[in-house]
Structures are given as structure tokens and as C-alpha cells.
Amino acid sequence: MTSVHPGVRRTTSPAYRWVVLAMSWAAFTMTSVDRSTWGPASAAVSDSLGVPLAALGVFATGYYLGYVVSNAGGGVLTDWLGPRRVLAVSGAAAGLAMIAFGSSTSIAVGLALQAAVGLFAGVDYAAGLKLISVWFEPGERGLAAGVFMTATSLGTVIANAVVPSLIAASGWGTSYHVFGAVTVGIALLCLLLVRNGSAQTAAGSRAMPDVRPLLRNRDLLLLGLAGFGGLWGTYGFVTWSNTLMVKGSGIDPVHAGLVVVIFASIAIAVKPVVGWVCDRLGLGLRLPVAVLLAYFGVVLLVFGTLDSLTWFLVVAPLLGIGAYAYSPLTAAMTPLLVDSRVAGSAAGGVNAFWQLGSVIVPAAIGPVFAATGSFAAAFAALAAGPLIGAVITLFIRVPADAVRPR
Incomplete structure (x- = not known):
């Protein structure tokens, strides 16, 4: 990773980098919650939509197919559009797809929406690490990245702690509606609060690496x-x-x-x-x-x-x-x-x-x-x-x- 661009610290309070980390972490956490919701909700979805037990895993596979595709290209997309825009647009789209899935009554539509959630959620990883590389000094990035990576585990904790109770109270769709709405809200906060940093302006001038x-x-x-x-x-x-x-x-x-x-x-x-x-x-x-x-x-x-x-x-x-x-x-x-x-x-x-x-x-x-x-x-x-x-x-x-x- 490159050093922090000198213009970043001169024009912004040093404490601001923690705001950037907090918003990146929050966005990554919510897409991790969205991914993990399927585990505790799958049995209820099976009963509601009439999905055979052996076919339940296909829904998760649909999510991860989209997730793999966006992971592969997430770094390029982040360098091209900037991490702030990527976090905002991808989070809002993933949240809306979650809300739509919560109202789905069709197996085919549900599979498509799961793939859409994964496709939009998969770029948060690259966007968050990009922001850490811009806003944190080299000696601080280990801690910052460690905090950022707890999002995947915390997402699983939140989903499994909340979803079963939501299903018992009001049905499986409610969990998707609630988490989808929160994901959209955090995406909007990212748009308002996150800055790419001055180093982002030079990203487009770099030559395409030879990956062969x-x-x-x-x-x-x-x-x-x-x-x-x-x-x-x-x-x-x-x-x-x-x-x-x-x-x-x-x-x-x-x-x-x-x-x-x-x-x-x-x-x-x-x-x-x-x-x-x-x-x-x-x-x-x-x-x-x-x-x-x-x-x-x-x-x-x-x-x-x-x-x-x-x-x-x-x-x-x-x-x-x-x-x-x-x-x-x-x-x-x-x-x-x-x-x-x-x-x-x-x-x-x-x-x-x-x-x-x-x-x-x-x-x-x-x-x-x-x-x-x-x-x-x-x-x-x-x-x-x-x-x-x-x-x-x-x-x-x-x-x-x-x-x-x-």
C-alpha cells in the first residue's frame, strides 16, 4: 500500500480517518449481515415458498455467484469510480435487493434477487481497504484492517442473534426488510460522510498491471x-x-x-x-x-x-x-x-x-x-x-x- 497522500492530513482533522474507517466498517458489516441472514432464515423460507430442503443451498449459491463476480472486479471498480461512490451505490442497491427479496413469493425471482444482493455487496471489501490505504499511515493500517475485517464475523453474529426472533414475531420477510433498510441508510451516510482523499485523483493515471x-x-x-x-x-x-x-x-x-x-x-x-x-x-x-x-x-x-x-x-x-x-x-x-x-x-x-x-x-x-x-x-x-x-x-x-x- 502507498503512503498517505500529504494533502489528506493538511486539509482534514487527523481524527477524520476514524470516521472513514467507521463508515467503511459499517457498510461492510451490513453487507455481511445481509449475507448471513439466509442461514437462520432458510428453513422458514423453505416452508413459505415450498423450496425442497436439498435445493435450499442454491439460494446461497446464487448470492455467492454474484459476490465472487464483484470481488474479482471490485478493486478495478474502486480505483475507477472512487471508494466513496462505490460504497454508496453498491450499499443502496444491495439494500433495495434485500427489501425486494423479503417480499418475494417466487423461487425464480428470489434466486435472481439473492444474486443481485451478492453482486452489489461484494465490492465493499476492496473499497474499504482502498480507503484504509489512503487515510491511515503505514504503522496504523494493521489495526485499521483488523477492525475492518471483524465486519464479516459481526455480520454473522447480528443475523443469528436477531433473525430467529424476527421470524417468530412477524415472519421471515421482516428480517430482510429491516436489514435492507439499514443497509440503504448506511449507504447514504457513506455518500455524505466519506471522502476519497487526495490520493484518489492519481489513481486513473496508473498503467494497467500485467497480471499474466x-x-x-x-x-x-x-x-x-x-x-x-x-x-x-x-x-x-x-x-x-x-x-x-x-x-x-x-x-x-x-x-x-x-x-x-x-x-x-x-x-x-x-x-x-x-x-x-x-x-x-x-x-x-x-x-x-x-x-x-x-x-x-x-x-x-x-x-x-x-x-x-x-x-x-x-x-x-x-x-x-x-x-x-x-x-x-x-x-x-x-x-x-x-x-x-x-x-x-x-x-x-x-x-x-x-x-x-x-x-x-x-x-x-x-x-x-x-x-x-x-x-x-x-x-x-x-x-x-x-x-x-x-x-x-x-x-x-x-x-x-x-x-x-x-
């Missing part, structure tokens, strides 16, 4: 596969855990939501802490990623053997550590494997590939559970992703001079 070497970068491709396996487990659990606990173990929907809230809450602390520990102790990144992915896969297998609410609540935080601790490390590893001139393109491309795990797993787990009727079999299918990812990570070669304690 990235396609031949063995280690970057392996990192893409490892991260794919990790997200297979993480978002497979987020998408299917509520329904599997309700349908497979007879857990009350509100209690199932509580399990996922505990699971995701742990990540709010884990994400910044694990990166800080690895940096300070000089542990490197490759081995910790492999260990965390293997740990995640094993705990998923254990979770699949449980059949009581008490044990689900006990294991949930242990599962949350594995599900989220690897992600800041895989993100940090990306620029270590490529030339600095194409680090942004590498991050965008690899993140889009990682998200394919989110696209495929929702549609894959439903048929496994429908065919076997087995809670354990469904979680074994989820565990396969991070376990394979752990093995792949061991073959990544990180340059020795890139791994140093700060």
Missing part, C-alpha cells in the same frame, strides 16, 4: 486452493448449521441461532490477535495456516458427532477459532508471494477464487444431508475442505526474506 505472471505463480495458485478449502468449511457452516441442527438434531431455531452467534463472536477477537501474535513472535504464516486449517477440519468432524444443545454450545467457540483464525493469515500471505507491482491484482484474484468455496458448498451439502439423513455425514463433507487445504498449504513456498517479525 500471476496465472503461472505456483505458490499463489496453491494459496488459492488452500483458502478455497478454508472457506468451504467456514461458509458451509454459516449457511447450513442452523438448518442441520434444527432438522438433524431437533434443536429449537432460536437456540440454533445462539450456537452460531457464539461460533462467530469468537472471531471478533481472534482475527486481529492471531495476526499480531504471528508477527510479533516471528512464526511465519505457512505453518500456522496449515495447523489452523487442520484444527478447523477436526473440530468440524467433532461437531458432527454431537446431538445435544449443551455440547453444541461448548464446542461452538472452539469451532469459531478454527473457522476464522486462518483468514487474516492467508490474506497477509498473498503479497509475499508476488511482485509488489501486482499485489493488488493478486489479492483481488485470489480472494475471488477463495469465495468460490462459498459458492459451491451451499449447493453441495444439501444433497449430502438429503441423501444420508446424517448430521455427521454433512459435517464430514464440510470438514473435507479445510483438511485438504491444510495439506496443500504445506507445499506453499514463502520467500525466507519475506517472513520476519516486525
Whole structure:
């Protein structure tokens, strides 16, 4: 990332950068809430729209298809239009699509709207990181990025804490209406409060990077596969855990939501802490990623053997550590494997590939559970992703001079 443009601090109060971070984080949090709403709402949508259990995952897949597409191009779009405009327009469009989905009575229209929500929500990641690179000094960006990345976990917490109660009180559509309206409101605040910063004016003059070497970068491709396996487990659990606990173990929907809230809450602390520990102790990144992915896969297998609410609540935080601790490390590893001139393109491309795990797993787990009727079999299918990812990570070669304690 480049240094803060000198004009930024001279014309704006230093405290303003925290306003920028807060609005970026709020926008990213709400699109994460929008994404996570499907998990606790899916069973109710199934009953309302008559969607077969095995087909429920297709709705989540529709969302993630749009999300992957916008992740792949999000960095280019942010550089072209500016992060302020991207946050405002994409947030408003995603919120309106959420509201429309909450009133949908058609399976086909619902699938299209889920894809639209994902398409508009997927650019927040690049826009937020762009703003952090402009408004924060290099020594501050670790903290800023750590705070920003808690949005994905907090989104899962909020959705699972609120949606079951909203469904019980007034139906599944209300949750989509409420969260959609809040998303639109935050998008408007971004338009009013966020500034791109003076560095944005120079973005259009940069030459298009040559990304062809990235396609031949063995280690970057392996990192893409490892991260794919990790997200297979993480978002497979987020998408299917509520329904599997309700349908497979007879857990009350509100209690199932509580399990996922505990699971995701742990990540709010884990994400910044694990990166800080690895940096300070000089542990490197490759081995910790492999260990965390293997740990995640094993705990998923254990979770699949449980059949009581008490044990689900006990294991949930242990599962949350594995599900989220690897992600800041895989993100940090990306620029270590490529030339600095194409680090942004590498991050965008690899993140889009990682998200394919989110696209495929929702549609894959439903048929496994429908065919076997087995809670354990469904979680074994989820565990396969991070376990394979752990093995792949061991073959990544990180340059020795890139791994140093700060």
C-alpha cells in the first residue's frame, strides 16, 4: 500500500480517518449481515415458498455467484469510480435487493434477487481497504484492517442473534426488510460522510498491471486452493448449521441461532490477535495456516458427532477459532508471494477464487444431508475442505526474506 497522500492530513482533522474507517466498517458489516441472514432464515423460507430442503443451498449459491463476480472486479471498480461512490451505490442497491427479496413469493425471482444482493455487496471489501490505504499511515493500517475485517464475523453474529426472533414475531420477510433498510441508510451516510482523499485523483493515471505472471505463480495458485478449502468449511457452516441442527438434531431455531452467534463472536477477537501474535513472535504464516486449517477440519468432524444443545454450545467457540483464525493469515500471505507491482491484482484474484468455496458448498451439502439423513455425514463433507487445504498449504513456498517479525 502507498503512503498517505500529504494533502489528506493538511486539509482534514487527523481524527477524520476514524470516521472513514467507521463508515467503511459499517457498510461492510451490513453487507455481511445481509449475507448471513439466509442461514437462520432458510428453513422458514423453505416452508413459505415450498423450496425442497436439498435445493435450499442454491439460494446461497446464487448470492455467492454474484459476490465472487464483484470481488474479482471490485478493486478495478474502486480505483475507477472512487471508494466513496462505490460504497454508496453498491450499499443502496444491495439494500433495495434485500427489501425486494423479503417480499418475494417466487423461487425464480428470489434466486435472481439473492444474486443481485451478492453482486452489489461484494465490492465493499476492496473499497474499504482502498480507503484504509489512503487515510491511515503505514504503522496504523494493521489495526485499521483488523477492525475492518471483524465486519464479516459481526455480520454473522447480528443475523443469528436477531433473525430467529424476527421470524417468530412477524415472519421471515421482516428480517430482510429491516436489514435492507439499514443497509440503504448506511449507504447514504457513506455518500455524505466519506471522502476519497487526495490520493484518489492519481489513481486513473496508473498503467494497467500485467497480471499474466500471476496465472503461472505456483505458490499463489496453491494459496488459492488452500483458502478455497478454508472457506468451504467456514461458509458451509454459516449457511447450513442452523438448518442441520434444527432438522438433524431437533434443536429449537432460536437456540440454533445462539450456537452460531457464539461460533462467530469468537472471531471478533481472534482475527486481529492471531495476526499480531504471528508477527510479533516471528512464526511465519505457512505453518500456522496449515495447523489452523487442520484444527478447523477436526473440530468440524467433532461437531458432527454431537446431538445435544449443551455440547453444541461448548464446542461452538472452539469451532469459531478454527473457522476464522486462518483468514487474516492467508490474506497477509498473498503479497509475499508476488511482485509488489501486482499485489493488488493478486489479492483481488485470489480472494475471488477463495469465495468460490462459498459458492459451491451451499449447493453441495444439501444433497449430502438429503441423501444420508446424517448430521455427521454433512459435517464430514464440510470438514473435507479445510483438511485438504491444510495439506496443500504445506507445499506453499514463502520467500525466507519475506517472513520476519516486525
